[in-house]
Amino acid sequence: MKLTFFGGAKAVTGANYLLESGDTRILVDCGLKQGGAFCEKDNFEPFKYNPSEIDAVFVTHAHIDHIGLIPRLYKEGFRGTVFSTPPTKDFAEELLLDSEDILGREAERQGKPHIYDEKDIEGVMNLWKTNTYHREVVVKDFKATFYDAGHVLGSSCVMLEAEGKKILFSGDLGNSPAPLIKDPEVIEGADYVLMESTYGGRVHESKEERKNLLEDVIESTFQDGGVLMIPAFAMERTQEILYELNELVENGRIPDVPIFLDSPLAIKLTAVYKKYVNDADYFDKEARDRVSSGDAIFNFPRLKMTLKTEQSKAIKDEPAPKVIIAGSGMSQGGRIVHHETNYLPDPKNTILMVSYQAANSLGRRIFEGDKRVKIMGRDVEVRARVKAIGGYSSHADQNGLMNWLRPMRDTVKKVFLVQGEEDQMIPLQTLIRDRLALDTIIPETGDVVEL
Template sequence: MKLTFLGGAKTVTGSCYWMQANGKNILIDCGMFQGHDKEEDLNFEEFPFDVTSIDYLLLTHAHIDHSGRIPKLCKDGFKGKIICTKATADLCAIMLPDSGYIQESEVEWKNRKRQRAGKPLIEPLYTYQDALDCIQFFSPVSYHQEVRLQGNITIKFSDAGHILGSSILEIWVNENNSETKIVFSGDLGNQDIPLLKDPEIIESADYLIIESTYGNRIHKEKENKVRNLLNIMEETIAQGGNVVIPSFAVGRTQEIIYEIHKYRELYKDDMEFLTHVPVYVDSPLAISATEVFRKNLDCYDEEARAYIENGDNPLDFPNLTFTRTPDESRLLNEKQEPVIIISASGMCEAGRIKHHLKHNLWKSNSTILFVGYQAPGTLGRRILDGAQKVKIFGEEISINARIENIEGYSGHADQQGLLNWVRGFKNKPKKIFIVHGEPESQHAFAKILKKQFKIETIIPERGDSYELTSYSITAQKPLEHLRENFVRLQLLAQLDVLSEEIYFLTKQLNQDVLNGKDDEEIKIIQSEIEEIQNSILQINLMLKGSV
C-alpha cells in the first residue's frame, strides 16, 4: 500500500491524501488551499494522477479545506464514488455550489480589472453548475457502518465531533495475506462542543494520520468561554457599539446561535440584553447550513436532543434574524442601535464579513470577536496579530475596534484534547503522521507524542510518499514539483503580506517622525530600519547569485 501526501502537509488547508492498494486508487479528502491569493493558486494545479483512475473518494467532512476541490476532480473526469456520512453529503450539496458561485464571482471581478489592463481573461476553478453536477457521485453511509470496497479494502466512519457529520476514518487493507489498518483522524473536535457529540475513541491502528491545528496550544478559558462571550457582548452593547463575529458558516455559526438560545433563559436576570438586542446571521450559506443541522438530529448530543423533544428549536430565538439578500445585508450597517452580526467567512477572506469589518473596524466602541482558527496570511490573522491598519476593497481602514479571540470555541481539539484521544488507543500505532498544522505546531506535537507514548512520528511535506505494510514503512520517491510549488507560493504570499506591512509601517513612521519623536527614540527606530535594510540587501544578493 502506498500513501502520498498531496495537501494538508505543513499547512492547515488543502487536505488530500492518495492511497494505492491492490490495484485501487483512493483519495481521502480533496480540499482547497485557502488563505492568501498566492497559496490559493495551488488549487489550479493539475492533479498528479490520472483522475479517471480514482475509484473512491473518502470524505471526512464537508469543510471546504477538505472538500473544496471535489467539483474540479469531477470536472476533470472522476466517475467513482464519494463516500461520506449523510450529514456531510447534505452539507456538501449546499457548500460546494456556494463555493462555485464564489469562484465565478471572483473571476468576474478579476476579469474586469484584467480587461481594463489589457491582460488575458482567466477561467474559474469551477462553476456553480460544475459543483451541482458533482453531487450525483456522493454515496452516503451511516456512522459505524462497515463498507467493503473493491480490492479487499474495508472502511468505517466514526464521529469526530468537529462539525455535523464529521468523521474519523478507519481503513483496513488486506494484501499479501496480511492486514494493515490506517486511521485518519480527520479534524477532531473539542469535548463538549455545543450541539455535537464528543469525538469517538478508536481502539487500534497500525498507522495514524492525525491533525495538529492546535498541537502546540492549550485552549484558554475553555471553562468560562460562554461567560466570556456574553460579557464581551454585553460590554460592547453598553457602549453603543456593534459586535461583529467572523464565523464559519458551517459549525461555528450554529454553535453561537445555540449558546445564545441556551443562555437567554439561564442568564436572563443579569444578561437581560440577550432578550432584546437584535442578532443577525448574515450569510446565505450559514442559513442553508442551519437548515441542514435541523434535519440531522441524530448527530446531536443529548442536551440538544432534549430541547427538540420538549418542542423547542435550539437554533432559533425571538430576536434572531437571518438576512438572505445583499440589500438586507447592507442595511445592517445603517442601523443606529447596537446589533450582533454573525457573518462568514470565518477567516475574513471573502463574503459579507468584509463589508461589516469595513464599517466597524474603525469604531472604538465596536468589537470584532473571533471564535475560530485564523490561517497565516488571512485578513483575520492580520487583525488578530495586531495590525493597526488593513486594506479592505482597496481602502485603508484603521483598526480602533476592540479585538477579542475566544479559543475555547475552536472546532479543533487543543494539544491536550489530541493527546487524550491518542491515549484512548488500546493498541497504539507503530508510527504517527502529523498533518493539518503549521510547522511549529507540528514539531511541538511530535515532541510531546514521543515523550508521552514513545511513538515515532513523521511530519510529511507535500508530495512525500510512503510504502506501508503491517510491519514496515519505506519512504518512496516524492513528487518534487508539488513540494517546490508549495514552497514558492508560500514565499510569494509572505512577501505580499510583508509588503503591505512595510507600506503601513512607512506611513506610521513618517507620521511619528513629523510629530516629534525624541532623539533617542529616533536612533532606535533608525537602528532597526538599518537591520531591515541589511536583511533585504542579503536577500537581494542571494537572488542575484541564483540568476
C-alpha cells in the same frame, strides 16, 4: 501499500491524501487551499495524479478545505464513488455551490478559466453515496469504516483497511465538549494514524469559560454603545454561537439587543442542522433534550436572519448596540467584510474571532494587530477592539488530541501529523514521543510512504 501526502502537510487547509494497494487508488479528502492569494493560487495547479484512475474519495466532512476540489476532480475525469455520512452530503452541495461562485469570481479577476462549474458539482453529487457510522464499505481491495470525529455535524474519521493493515485518517477532530454534537469517538486498533494538529500546541478555554468570555465581550461592547462583529464559518461555528446566545438570552445574562445572522449560506446550513436535530447518531443528549422540551435552539427573540442583500444593507440603519454574525470566518469574503469596513474604524466596536484564522488571511492580519488593512480595495483603519475565544474552535486542542490518540498506543506503528502549522505540530510531536513513545512524523507535501 503506498501513502502519498498531496495536501495537508505543514498546512491546515487543502487536505488530500492518496492511498494505493494493488490497482486500487483511494483519496481521502480533496480540499481547497485557503489563506490568501499565495496559498490559493495552488488550487489552479494541475493534480499530481490522474483523476480518472481514482476509484473512490472518502470525505471526512464538508468544510471546503476538505471537499473544495472534488468537482474539479470530476471535471478532469473522476468517475468513481464519493462516500460520506448523510449530513456531510447535505452540507456539501450548498458549500460547493457557494465555493464555485467565489472561485469563479477569483478566476475572472486573475484572467484564468473557472476550475469547475455547477455542472461539475451536479456530476459529483450524482456519484455521491452515504453511509452511517460503523457500517463497513468495500471498494475493491479496501474496506472502509466511518467513526464520529465530533468536529462538525456528520464529521468522520475514516479507517481504511487493506493488506492486513489499518490506516486511520482523523479528519478534523472536535473540541470537547461541543454545545451541539457528540465528542470524538474512541477508536482502537489502528496501525498507522494521520492526525490533525491545528491546535497541537495550545489548550482551549473550558465550556463555561468560553461562555463567560462571550458574555463579557458582549457586555463591554454594549456598555460603550458599540457593535459586536463575529466573523463565523457558516457551518458549525455559527450554529454553536446561536446555541450559546440562545442560552444567554433565555437566562437574562445579556441585554435585549438585536442579533443579526447575516449569512445566506449559514441560514441554509442551519436548516440541515434542524433536519438532524433529533437524530441520536449526530446530536448530543443535551441538545436533543432541549429540542424535545420545546426549545427552538437556533431561534430566539431579537434574532434576525437577513437572507436578502437589501436586508443586509439595512443592518447599518439599526442603531447600536447590536451583534452581527456573518461569514466568512476568516474575513476572506462574504458579508462580514462590508461590516468590517463600516465598523472597524470605531474604537467603541469589537470584532470577536471565534474561528481559525489561516496565515495571510484578512482575519489573521486583524487578529495579529495590523492597524490598517485593505478590504475590497480600500484602506481601513482598525481601531475597534480585537478579541478572540479559542474555546469556540471546533478543533481539538493539545489535550484533546492526546486523549484521542492514547487508546491506540499499543497498536500504532507510526503517527503522521497533518493539517497544522509547524509551530503547532512540533510541540505535539514532542509530547507524543515523550508520553506515548510513538514514532511521530511531520511529512512534507509530496512525501511518499510505504506502509
